[in-house]
Amino acid sequence: MFVFTIFVLFVFFILYKLLLIVPMREVNVIERLGKFRAVLKPGFHFLIPFFDRVAYKHEIREQVLDVPPQSCISKDNTQLEVDGLVYLKVMDGKLASYGIENYRLAAVNLAQTTMRSEIGKLSLSQTFSERDSLNESIVREIDKASDPWGIKVLRYEIKNITPSRKVIHTLEKQMEAERSKRAEITLANAEKAAMINLSVGERQEAINVSEGQKQKRINEAKGTAQEISIIAKAKAEGMELVSTALALDGGHEAMNMQLKEQFIGQVGKILNEAEISVVPAEMAKLEGFFEGMEQVTHAVSSGSAASSPVSKNSVKGGRS
Structure with missing residues (x-):
């Protein structure tokens, strides 16, 4: 009975070593007698017991690695604390196993050094305004260096850019001065527009007044002319009637x-x-008058x- 049990366990052990199921999310690197044999993709596979073994297992899904904060110096000698995220994917299981010892650690360190180098090419204001171009530059440089490792760097994202306290205080003063400047410019433009509108209104008012006075004088002249004409005509008719009456x-x-x-x-x-x-001087001569x-x-x-x-x-x- 004991021998039969040992035999059954031995058979199960042989089957365990003979059969291999690779999950959908990974690939397995197989070595035969210590030498690379193949990279097994997801599925069911057979191995030679005691000769073949699974040396490495690699995740083939996209991986996210956190890049710790580090101190960087910008082009204008400003100290910054920068951290980020690097997204990568294993493309070749053999190179990921034998091309480098630990591709995750290597990718993080490479991202840090590349980030320091790229930030050193930009000024403080550019690091905030040109994040997209900075991310693209870091991805491009990391991808070139990581190609022999069998991995593909998909993208890099800067999470935080934190200047020192002194720099933050200086930036706050600069922003306050910029806001004051914009406020003064806005007030000056408003006063300028108000003065322009006021002068245009006064000009239009003067034009309207002059036009009104001009029309008034024209109307008065026409009225005076008509009045003179009517009075002259009336006097002529009156003289004519008087002459007729005297006759x-x-x-x-x-x-x-x-x-x-x-x-x-x-x-x-x-x-x-x-x-x-x-009193008339010559009252007695009124009759003679x-x-x-x-x-x-x-x-x-x-x-x-x-x-x-x-x-x-x-x-x-x-x-x-």
């Missing part, structure tokens, strides 16, 4: 009476409004009657 019977007496009434009215007005007593006025009226009416036909003829000639 009729009793016209002279009516004119004389009208003049007397106007004279008496004006004298009464002067006596009422004057602050001192006003009115008789003289009658003679003057008669002379004026005679002259108007004589000149009226001539005036009418001249007016008709002018109209024709």
Whole structure:
């Protein structure tokens, strides 16, 4: 019974050494008597017991390696603490096994040295503004060096760029000064725009006022001209009517009476409004004055009657 058990265990051991199942996520490197034989891909495989053995197992999925923070000096002599992540994948199991001792550690160290070298080519402001180009440069340099290791560096990402406390304090002052500068520029532009708008408004106001005054003067001139024309026409018609009335019977007496009434009215007005007593110098000669006025009226009416036909003829000639 004991011998049978030993035999069964020996058979299972032989089968365990004979059969090999490689998972989907990895590849196995097989050595025969200490010498490389093959790289077995995922699946079911047979081995020669006691001759073949699995020497290395490699993850074929994309791997993420953390690059520890390290001190770097930028082009403008600024000290920075930089860390990142490197993404790689095993492309050749044989080179990953025999090309280098530990490709993970080598990739991390290479990423650190390459990152220091690339940051040394950039100024402090460029390290913040040109992260994408910096990542691409680091990936390109690491990929060249890691090609003999059978791995492929897919990408590199900088996580944090931390300047020293003194540099941070200086940057804060610089940003504050820049904000103050932008605020002053904005205020100056606003004042400039306000002054421009104010001057444009004053200019337009002056133009509108001048146009209004110009139109006012034009309207006043037109009104004055029309007024003069109407008054002249009315006077001419009035003179014509007076001349016609004087030519009729009793016209002279009516004119004389009208003049007397106007004279008496004006004298009464002067006596009422004057602050001192006003008395005509020759009250006894008022009758002679009115008789003289009658003679003057008669002379004026005679002259108007004589000149009226001539005036009418001249007016008709002018109209024709």
